[in-house]
Amino acid sequence: MYFGYILYVCSSVLMLINVECVAAKENKMIRPKVSSSYCIEKFSCGGNHTNSCYCDSLCETMGDCCKGFKTNKTLVNIPAKTQYSCYKIPKVSVRNAFGALVVSACPENWNDDESRTLCEHGKERVEINNTYVSSGGIIFKNLFCAFCSGVLPSVYSFRTLQVCTNDSLDEELKKVERCNDLYNKNAQIDSIRTCPLNVKKVCTISTTDDLSKNCTDGYYGLVYDSFGNMYKNIYCGLCNNISENDLSCEKDKVNAGDPYVFTILINSTNTSSNGDTQMYATVTALVISIVSLVITLVVYGLFPALMNLPGKITFFLALTLLLAQLLFLISSETEQIPWLCIAVAVLVHFFFTAAFCWMNVIAFDLWMTFSNRKFDCGDKMKFCYYNVYTWSVPAIIVSIGVILNFSEKTGSLNPQYGKKECWIFSENAKLLLFIGPLALFKLFDVVAFSCTVYYIRKAKREASFATEGKGNVCLFFINLKLSLIMGLTWTFAFLAKYTNNDILWYMFIIFNALQGFFICVCFVCTKQVFNQVRKSFTNNLHVQSNDTKSSSV
Incomplete structure (x- = not known):
């Protein structure tokens, strides 16, 4: 009795989910047109804009704000746009299309070549445990990038940073220099700001000046073609020879949705490479x-x-x-x-x-x-x-x-x-x-x-x-x-x-x-x-x- 009833309920539930998933793959509403109310809402700060555009303190600097974004206050000590790079960090679970926004260069007017070299030409593999997070939640590639950007506390000199980043030195010396205070793992993980790794932002075919300008200078709202390629906005898709009917604010399911790792039950961030x-x-x-x-x-x-x-x-x-x-x-x-x-x-x-x-x-x-x-x-x-x-x-x-x-x-x-x-x-x-x-x-x-x-x-x-x-x-x-x-x-x-x-x-x-x-x-x-x-x-x-x-x- 138990077995038959429960088997019927389970099969009904799973059949419903299967029908919805199949419909999701076949129904055009799962890839709504960019002109639909769903996508318009997705490109605004009031909608579910996750990874489509941004409504945070950095979006004005990066030029990727959603429609309707309003500045809350004047930001201080924000690195210039040219200092940022988008990294695929091994120990952070970010989908293949997205990385983490990291400050990886010194300001153009920075004169100390030694610290600039250590910031920009140091180890290219960025690991979340070795990054620095400012009080404003900005992630820096390493301590030297934070140093030349002027966000480190004044007690940390260039010599101190050399001690803290030298793996061969005694740990007791690093404790004296308070090196561990520079790393806050929880703050690092919580401060991750995603960014698209491979997004097309320019036109590849000859087109009108208005279309080209709307692509490079227009609003930010990521769209995808039927192959999963990513474009800054609909205009960048159009001037890359993609028809409007083939563009959507949602990626095709065939290119997404890998099975989850069991660790997400406990840990939202997959900390394994x-x-x-x-x-x-x-x-x-x-x-x-x-x-x-x-x-x-x-x-x-x-x-x-x-x-x-x-x-x-x-x-x-x-x-x-x-x-x-x-x-x-x-x-x-x-x-x-x-x-x-x-x-x-x-x-x-x-x-x-x-x-x-x-x-x-x-x-x-x-x-x-x-x-x-x-x-x-x-x-x-x-x-x-x-x-x-x-x-x-x-x-x-x-x-x-x-x-x-x-x-x-x-x-x-x-x-x-x-x-x-x-x-x-x-x-x-x-x-x-x-x-x-x-x-x-x-x-x-x-x-x-x-x-x-x-x-x-x-x-x-x-x-x-x-x-x-x-x-x-x-x-x-x-x-x-x-x-x-x-x-x-x-x-x-x-x-x-x-x-x-x-x-x-x-x-x-x-x-x-x-x-x-x-x-x-x-x-x-x-x-x-x-x-x-x-x-x-x-x-x-x-x-x-x-x-x-x-x-x-």
Whole structure:
């Protein structure tokens, strides 16, 4: 009953998403014309102008302001436009079409050739950990670029900067010079200002003077042709021999939407230079996990004898994790449909949180079982209580996120579902609505299992209990193995986020994305399941044999 109903619901939801994604690829509205109200709004400060144009303190200097931008105040110590370059920074997750805007040159009137050389001709590979961010949020390629631009505190002399950038010098000397104060990793990541890496800003064919002038000096609003090539505005597209009907403010889906790396659940910025490898690892692990979860659900659905209270808990854990991982895997395919991207982000948030709650239930149920505490209610009522917890807690958390997402003046607590990926964009909201609850869930699991281990050891001193509870002990160690695997994978995430260690990120991706595989091994590859399969197979053979005899008679 459970299996058939749930399979119907899941297939209906996935079919709806698939229909919308196919429609997105075929429907012209997914690539709206540049003259449409959608694109006009996208080119203004009041619309969703992400990576189309800008409405920040630098747009006047860079000449890439959206329509309707109004200057708030006079900016001080802003480097000239000629000092900026657009870099593809290895340790920052920016789509292939976009890089980060970085000050990489000294002012033209700067006279110190030594510092100019160190700024402009130093190491060309820009790494986010070695950049400097001014109080105004501008990223500088290195300390010398900040020095010649006059934004460093006066206590840092040129000699001090030479000490701070010399890898061969003693760390204690660098501490004396307060070198570490020059680098603020969080400020660096938060201050990233995107810029197009390959955008066409001039005409390549002979055209009228007005069209050429509108291309070079006209408003800024990125448009794309059907091959994904980027142009500064519609006029640059037209004077590059692209018809207006082939131009859109949205990029073709075939050139975008790579699967997400699993690390974005914890860390919005992919801090690894091996983004493609991590993506392949994520997809491979998720496919294995999803197949394993389907096998688990089918097995439990086909054999009612497995659907006792622990079996039902396992079933719904597998179900919620399957939906969470499956939606996460296909979420990048919904990017071009804003409302669907937001909906998928909310559902991924809900089902991952629900999976954590079912793990809580496993931990609690084992704790109560081995502590020998009896409930007045039976298993049926107990399962109802478990359902209330596992569905209401995620619903409350996600409802808060949705309310904040569509409320005005929520600031950094606005999750911004679907802003960059189909997931939570704001780091503060992610901490409040996902990472924080996750830490509490895992803390409860550790406490519950610690108490259960205590009662297991106590029970070993009671021979009668040890004999009678042999089956429960086996069940406990199966669940213990699963709980440790799930708990430790998220520990890898916390450690990787804190240390920015690639090995820990890979461990998090592989072990956490393979959770469904571990569930299948722990709950399906057991003697109880094998006996059920063998019994069913034997009964079928017996029935077929009787049918054959009856027909022969």
